[in-house]
Amino acid sequence: MRMSIILTLCALLLLGACSRVKVEGPEGFAKQRARGDYRALSPEGMLFRVRTEKNYPRKDLIFWKQALRRHLTDEGYHLLDEGEAFSTERHGGILYEWAVPYAESDYIFLTALVPMGGRIIIVEAAGEHSLYALHRRSMRKSLETISRRF
Amino acid sequence: MMSRTVFSRFGHIPAGHRWRVCLFIPQVLLFLTLLVLLTGPHMLHAENYMSRTMVMQVMVADPEVTADRMVEWIEGRGGYYIYKSPDLITIRISMENLEGLRLFTEGEAEQVVSVAFEAQDLRGSIITLQSGIVSREEILERNLRYLRNADVEGTLAIEREVTRLLKEIEDLKGRLRRLENDIRFARAEIYLSFMEQTLPQTIPSSFTWINSIDFYGFVEGGYVP
Structure with a gap:
């Protein structure tokens, strides 16, 4: 009896850790099985990933967007524009796009974050700039559908 | 009356x-x-002593096609290019068309990485060159006056001096023409790709989750086209 309770609790904890995010993937992307994260691939193989991290120390969007921007700029990423704010059903988020040289080409790295209570939803996508431009609108639309699954 | x-x-x-x-x-x-x-x-x-330069970095779908379209655009507005490659195009265009060039380039680009304008006041350089030309021309005129009454040795010395002065005057005039051209035509350098050669480096953050944001880790974790 005690063993079954422990197992049930473990299973619940595992489920909680794995499926913390709900999102409608970008149009035309194929959803990929992934533990915990949401992953989708474009027909060309461009990855769109949504994951969660613990909001620790617990801070709001203003704090985290400054921290992320500062950190990636210090690392040498080149920020395009000034970042774009967006809203999900209940929360606000920020989208940053970074230019990065990779494999003798120009890539764009998308980073978006949405603090939701004790968790931070992190979205990442990257692709060669022409390919990125092709899917940007659908990825941008997808960001607004992010919510937490409890 | x-x-x-x-x-x-x-x-x-x-x-x-x-x-x-x-x-x-x-x-x-x-x-x-x-x-x-x-x-x-x-x-x-x-007011026209200013020389202006615009440096743009853009990402375009087809750099060669874009470069050709830009040349067509600038030539239609009295401008010209001094260098053209799939990575970079260097343009001279009249000041009044510089803003139009920026808008045209933005329209052609998938992504504008950066735009920077620079201006330089050439007043001091131009005045220095002009006064240099005037003073040398005065010395030249004086030397030519001496030439009438000079003996053979003196004539040779004056000729050497005249040759040197003419060379200097031509050199100064050439530099002046170049500066006047810099005032008349703005310079635009348009990079048709992200030319940053330095790759991002990993710097540890005090915030654990921020350390997990890494382009190379992300793209190399799966197939990225």
């Missing part, structure tokens, strides 16, 4: 001096007109 009416306004001026007053007004007007005519062009010229 009419002149009497006009003069009645200068009642306090002695009758013998009234004609002088009437002539004084057109003289003042003539002086002011001449002043505007003489100082006007200088004032305009003073």
Whole structure:
């Protein structure tokens, strides 16, 4: 009896850790099985990933967007524009796009974050700039559908 | 009758001096007109001592096609290119078309990485060159005057001096022409790809989750086209 309770609790904890995010993937992307994260691939193989991290120390969007921007700029990423704010059903988020040289080409790295209570939803996508431009609108639309699954 | 009416306004001026007053007004007007005519062009010229440069970094779908389209656009507006490759195009274009070029480039680009404008005041350089030319021309003229009365040895010495002065004057005039061209035509350097050669480096953050944001880790964790 005690063993079954422990197992049930473990299973619940595992489920909680794995499926913390709900999102409608970008149009035309194929959803990929992934533990915990949401992953989708474009027909060309461009990855769109949504994951969660613990909001620790617990801070709001203003704090985290400054921290992320500062950190990636210090690392040498080149920020395009000034970042774009967006809203999900209940929360606000920020989208940053970074230019990065990779494999003798120009890539764009998308980073978006949405603090939701004790968790931070992190979205990442990257692709060669022409390919990125092709899917940007659908990825941008997808960001607004992010919510937490409890 | 009419002149009497006009003069009645200068009642306090002695009758013998009234004609002088009437002539004084057109003289003042003539002086002011001449002043505007003489100082006007200088004032305009003073504003045109600025040389401007625009540096843009953009990402385009097909750099070669974009470069060709840009050349077509600038040539249609009296500009020209001095270097063209799939990575970079260097353009000279009139000042008034510089903003149009920026808008056109933005329209052609998938992504504008950066735009920067620079301006340089060439007044000092131009005045230095102009005074250098004038002083050398004066020395040249003086040397040519001495040439008439010089003996053979003196003639040879003056010829050497004249040759040196002519070379210097031509050199200064060439530099002046280049600066005048810099004022007339803005310079635009348009990079058609992200030319940053330094790759991002990993710097540890105090916030654990921020350390997990890494482009290379992300793209190399899966297939990225």
